[in-house]
Amino acid sequence: MLLQKYYHAHFAGWILSYFITDKFKKTFNSNFCRNPDADSGGPWCYTTDPDTRWEHCGVPSCTEECIHCSGESYRGKISTTQNGLTCQRWDSQEPQNHGFIPSNFIDNFFLNYCRNPDGESRPWCFTTSTSKRWDFCSIPRCTSEPPTIVPELTCTTGEGEAYRGTIAVTESGKTCQSWSAQTPHKHNRSPDNYPCK
Incomplete structure (x- = not known):
């Protein structure tokens, strides 16, 4: 998704906006x-x-803290790994240096929430531990069927x-x-x- 800065009357000021797909x-x-x-x-x-x-x-806000499939659409707020480690913020390069650039993602990737941006088997995060670079997060599987058309209706x-x-x-x-x-x-x-x- 390409980002562009422009003046927009909705905000009556300069904003960072997306070319909508x-x-x-x-x-x-x-x-x-x-x-x-x-x-x-x-x-x-x-x-x-x-x-x-x-x-x-x-x-x-949706409150369901669970994942469908591999959790690529997970947007919850879990920020601790399955081993109890704190997730590193995605906009930080310390202690783990990485290539994920928050501006390439539309949701709150600058925070330290578990995400699955690369199609792993489930959400994960870089950790703040110097002894473990990254770890999977323990997020339960949803008991409901995965949404087929529109995930956010209410x-x-x-x-x-x-x-x-x-x-x-x-x-x-x-x-x-x-x-x-x-x-x-x-x-x-x-x-x-x-x-x-």
């Missing part, structure tokens, strides 16, 4: 809350209130970029403006610009 484009033809720019506050929307351009939606993980639920009202109760509408707020996040989202 096709996999997130299918639901932009609605007024449901989304997080197309990986906003740290989670899913948001433009509002129908002319005086309030946008607001966060308050979508709850809650979010990370910053909520994968949220595809139907909440269409902000935290303060304002109705979300349809992403395909340009009133009352003009923007470039339209279905034409994101045809598969």
